[in-house]
Amino acid sequence: MRFSSKATTLLILIAVIAIAPVFFPSSYYFRVGSLIFVNGLAVTGLVVLIGYAGQISLGHAGFAGIGAYACALAPVHLGLHPALAAVFGAALSATIAFLVGRPILRLKGYYLAVASLGFGILVSMVLSNEARLTGGPDGMAVPELGLRGVLRTVGVDLSNTEFWYAFSGLVLVLGAWLALNLYHSPTGRALRALHGSEIAARTVGVDVAHYKLVAFVLSAVYASVSGSLLALQNKFITPDVAGFMHSIEMVTMTVLGGAGSVLGAILGAVILTTLPQVLTIFQEYEQLMLGLVMMLVMIFMRQGLLPSIARSVRGRGE
Amino acid sequence: MPELLQFLLSGITVGAVYALVALGFTIIYNASDVVNFAQGEFVMLGGMITFFAHAAGLPLPLAALIAIIATAAIGVALNKLAIEPARGAPVVSLIIITIGASIFIRGATQLIFDKQLHRFPAFSGDQPILIGGATILPQSLWVIAGALAIFFCLWLFFTRTLIGRAVLATANNRIAAQLVGINTNYVMTLSFAMSAAIGALAGVLVTPITLTGYDVGLALALKGFAAAMLGGMGNPKGALVGGLLLGVLEAMTAGYISSQYKDAAAFVVILAVLFAMPQGLFGRKSTDRV
Amino acid sequence: MSLLQIEGLGIDFGGLRAVHDVGFSLKPGEIVSVIGPNGAGKTTLFNMISGVYAPGRGRVVLEGEDVTRMPPHLLARRGLSRTFQNLQIFQSMSVLENAIAGHHLHERGSVFADLFSLPASRRRSKASEESARVLLERVGLGRAAEQEAGSLSYGALKRLEIARALALKPRVLLLDEPAAGCNAVETEEIDHLIAKVAAEGVSILLVEHDMKMVMRISNHIVVLDHGEKIAEGEPAAIARNPRVIEAYLGAQATEVQNADG
Numbered sequence: 028m029r030f031s032s033k034a035t036t037l038l039i040l041i042a043v044i045a046i047a048p049v050f051f052p053s054s055y056y057f058r059v060g061s062l063i064f065v066n067g068l069a070v071t072g073l074v075v076l077i078g079y080a081g082q083i084s085l086g087h088a089g090f091a092g093i094g095a096y097a098c099a100l101a102p103v104h105l106g107l108h109p110a111l112a113a114v115f116g117a118a119l120s121a122t123i124a125f126l127v128g129r130p131i132l133r134l135k136g137y138y139l140a141v142a143s144l145g146f147g148i149l150v151s152m153v154l155s156n157e158a159r160l161t162g163g164p165d166g167m168a169v170p171e172l173g174l175r176g177v178l179r180t181v182g183v184d185l186s187n188t189e190f191w192y193a194f195s196g197l198v199l200v201l202g203a204w205l206a207l208n209l210y211h212s213p214t215g216r217a218l219r220a221l222h223g224s225e226i227a228a229r230t231v232g233v234d235v236a237h238y239k240l241v242a243f244v245l246s247a248v249y250a251s252v253s254g255s256l257l258a259l260q261n262k263f264i265t266p267d268v269a270g271f272m273h274s275i276e277m278v279t280m281t282v283l284g285g286a287g288s289v290l291g292a293i294l295g296a297v298i299l300t301t302l303p304q305v306l307t308i309f310q311e312y313e314q315l316m317l318g319l320v321m322m323l324v325m326i327f328m329r330q331g332l333l334p335s336i337a338r339s340v341r342g343r344g345e
Numbered sequence: 346m347p348e349l350l351q352f353l354l355s356g357i358t359v360g361a362v363y364a365l366v367a368l369g370f371t372i373i374y375n376a377s378d379v380v381n382f383a384q385g386e387f388v389m390l391g392g393m394i395t396f397f398a399h400a401a402g403l404p405l406p407l408a409a410l411i412a413i414i415a416t417a418a419i420g421v422a423l424n425k426l427a428i429e430p431a432r433g434a435p436v437v438s439l440i441i442i443t444i445g446a447s448i449f450i451r452g453a454t455q456l457i458f459d460k461q462l463h464r465f466p467a468f469s470g471d472q473p474i475l476i477g478g479a480t481i482l483p484q485s486l487w488v489i490a491g492a493l494a495i496f497f498c499l500w501l502f503f504t505r506t507l508i509g510r511a512v513l514a515t516a517n518n519r520i521a522a523q524l525v526g527i528n529t530n531y532v533m534t535l536s537f538a539m540s541a542a543i544g545a546l547a548g549v550l551v552t553p554i555t556l557t558g559y560d561v562g563l564a565l566a567l568k569g570f571a572a573a574m575l576g577g578m579g580n581p582k583g584a585l586v587g588g589l590l591l592g593v594l595e596a597m598t599a600g601y602i603s604s605q606y607k608d609a610a611a612f613v614v615i616l617a618v619l620f621a622m623p624q625g626l627f628g629r630k631s632t633d634r635v
Numbered sequence: 636m637s638l639l640q641i642e643g644l645g646i647d648f649g650g651l652r653a654v655h656d657v658g659f660s661l662k663p664g665e666i667v668s669v670i671g672p673n674g675a676g677k678t679t680l681f682n683m684i685s686g687v688y689a690p691g692r693g694r695v696v697l698e699g700e701d702v703t704r705m706p707p708h709l710l711a712r713r714g715l716s717r718t719f720q721n722l723q724i725f726q727s728m729s730v731l732e733n734a735i736a737g738h739h740l741h742e743r744g745s746v747f748a749d750l751f752s753l754p755a756s757r758r759r760s761k762a763s764e765e766s767a768r769v770l771l772e773r774v775g776l777g778r779a780a781e782q783e784a785g786s787l788s789y790g791a792l793k794r795l796e797i798a799r800a801l802a803l804k805p806r807v808l809l810l811d812e813p814a815a816g817c818n819a820v821e822t823e824e825i826d827h828l829i830a831k832v833a834a835e836g837v838s839i840l841l842v843e844h845d846m847k848m849v850m851r852i853s854n855h856i857v858v859l860d861h862g863e864k865i866a867e868g869e870p871a872a873i874a875r876n877p878r879v880i881e882a883y884l885g886a887q888a889t890e891v892q893n894a895d896g
Contacts, residue, residue, distance in 0.1 A: 069374070083440065085440070089574050130616075130620045131619075137617055138574070140440055141570060141571070142619050143772060145611075146566070146615075148609075149612055151607050156606065158607040159848065180488075203750070208752040212760060213748035213753065213760060216736045219732075220725050220728070222725075223727060224723040225726065226687060226719070227724070228725075230710075230711060230716060231711060231799060233739050235708065245746075275444055278441065278444075279441055282441055286437075306789070311816065312452070314448050315452030315456065316450070316452070317448055317449075318446060318447070318449025321449075322446060322662075323440050325431065325434065325438040325441045325445065326427060326431045
């Protein structure tokens with residue numbers, strides 16, 4: 028219970044984000060931090076889908092791709108400000124999630140996994156193949172967000188990496204707050220109820236198809252905003268953002284830390300984002316390690332890291 | 346018309362590989378209800394190990410045999426080390442485990458061997474055979490014949506042998522199978538060994554045509570899964586037909602629509618099949634019990 | 636006027652007649668029990684009435700409206716609720732949350748309000764939590780509210796399911812073996828609870844193996860055997876019915892007679 032309380036989770040999150048920079052020896056760490064937050068945001072969305080509603084998606088990178096390319100394309104072709112482009116991407120992702128989710132979410136287990144995977148791959152295929160629009164596999168440039176300049180005029184002067192660390196951290200806290208609100212709300216209960224027993228949820232009046240769709244659309248918006256943030260801070264984007272491996276990483280982060288809790292899932296994002304950074308010297312071992320971590324955690328800690336650790340700590344206390 | 350025939354022939358060749366991967370899926374799925382996302386890695390291993398054994402001076406048939414046996418052993422290890430300890434885990438966990446295994450095998454292959462693309466000589470030369478204006482490589486005939494032979498052997502195995510029937514019984518009802526004295530752990534081990542061996546054989550057969558490399562497994566796994574689903578999960582006949590259909594469909598897409606979107610064909614089909622008839626072409630309908 | 640009317644209901648599974656031509660009706664506040672040997676089709680009948688299975692034949696009429704083949708969540712809106720023979724508890728939720736979840740139809744609202752935890756959303760949550768606590772008290776689980784649902788005993792879970800079903804404020808309540816696996820004391824508690832709920836005007840359809848309980852609290856009994864209705868009537872008449880006794884040969888037959896005597 029200690030870890031599921033809303034205030035505790037938000038406090039821990041804010042404290043870590045605010046205090047960590049004190050120990051950063053170089054700007055590189057701000058960069059890794061903001062990557063963690065970007066992934067953490069996508070993963071928080073998946074907590075709603077996987078942890079609350081019990082539905083799987085192996086295609087959410089597709090929505091990250093939509094969010095990312097919206098920021099690259101909408102400013103050029105629609106004349107939108109990059110920030111508005113991110114909102115536009117989120118709206119587009121929500122719409123597509125709504126349309127795709129309706130038929131997909133009738134499926135269960137492996138079928139849902141593969142249908143969502145197929146969707147994600149189709150998105151990444153379009154992004155790679157429509158080279159005239161997207162620059163193809165080589166990727167394309169993304170315009171500057173411009174918020175840093177605005178901050179400077181009011182006297183807040185941050186380096187590029189510092190700005191993105193703070194900004195993505197803020198968005199992550201906001202995202203976590205919304206997801207935690209949802210958990211304890213009527214909608215969250217309906218989602219968790221259909222996760223626990225679909226048939227019982229229906230008999231208490233939960234429109235299961237509707238609520239699955241709600242979770243799917245919400246998580247798509249999270250993924251989309253995460254993709255937008257990634258594009259804006261990198262100022263460059265390639266179709267990899269929508270690729271199958273990115274979808275897998277997102278799901279792995281979610282279940283690694285513990286899909287049932289926002290904090291746990293973000294911990295998963297921390298581990299899987301820093302692992303390749305730590306292992307840069309052993310770059311050849313990266314895939315080996317990733318695969319190994321995925322297997323070991325799922326075999327020995329089915330609830331995910333955080334709940335398993337919490338349980339063993341509590342168990343020792345009693 | 347020769348154009349259509351040409352697409353058909355190349356489609357059937359690729360489809361035969363998908364069918365073999367789908368058969369591998371089916372065997373494991375039936376024995377354990379697990380969808381093994383590492384299935385494509387078996388195909389990759391079959392090709393890679395054969396190449397390196399051959400390059401080390403072994404004759405090709407011996408190299409292929411070693412590859413198939415080694416891959417079967419890896420399949421058994423996968424079952425013992427990753428699947429059996431996770432029995433009863435939710436579907437999401439099993440998906441992560443087998444995808445993790447797939448990434449692990451890929452990473453290990455890249456370390457032990459290399460990141461290059463490889464091929465070894467075709468079994469009966471590279472002189473194309475002319476059929477009604479279209480051509481087909483002799484190796485394609487090997488692939489198609491291999492798929493049909495495996496399918497036939499599996500059919501014999503499941504209908505004519507005691508152990509094959511034990512596997513079917515386990516697929517039907519694990520607990521009942523245990524009660525009548527079937528060693529279901531042995532059945533699982535056997536299924537993984539067979540499935541991996543079939544995958545490796547597919548890799549051996551197709552590498553002279555498509556080349557192999559450490560990262561070809563994932564795409565194959567997805568296509569094979571698509572084929573299995575198209576035919577109806579758990580149905581060997583469905584796997585064969587689904588694989589061939591998917592291969593032909595891809596070739597037609599590449600030929601008549603766009604070669605860039607050839608891979609999209611598989612997933613469009615999957616989505617369509619799942620929405621229209623979630624049980625696939627030959628699958629059974631199931632009802633939840635409450 | 637009857638609240639729930641079942642007419643000629645039937646379903647086949649793979650050519651096998653699971654339930655055939657079953658009909659009866661429920662008046663407000665009435666307790667009707669469906670009894671019969673194992674495999675007689677009682678749970679299947681429940682599943683058809685509650686929209687889990689689509690019946691192949693016949694009609695289900697709720698307050699004059701044909702609700703045959705209507706999905707469970709729409710039946711819930713019309714005041715039909717149920718419990719399950721094999722428990723369907725929301726395992727990862729606390730006992731209290733399970734009971735709150737039963738208030739779904741009363742507490743649901745805009746997702747937006749829930750996301751931002753707007754006052755409207757918090758008000759809805761608070762109202763259902765208060766009601767849930769009252770319901771838990773009522774089924775004797777008031778003190779277990781904060782526990783994880785999975786940690787409760789079987790009998791307690793049965794009562795939690797009843798509380799969850801009552802949260803809906805149903806007009807018709809289907810109870811599938813509410814006393815199965817409960818000890819004598821628990822059975823009596825459930826017994827009282829059902830009588831009290833019925834006294835408030837809720838019609839109760841009951842499947843139960845505990846014949847003493849069935850004979851004691853039912854106004855009317857429907858007997859199924861091999862998927863067909865073989866008898867219906869008042870408890871005393873049912874206990875004397877030769878066809879019923881025949882269907883219940885063995886231990887249960889004497890049980891029926893004992894309960895009568």
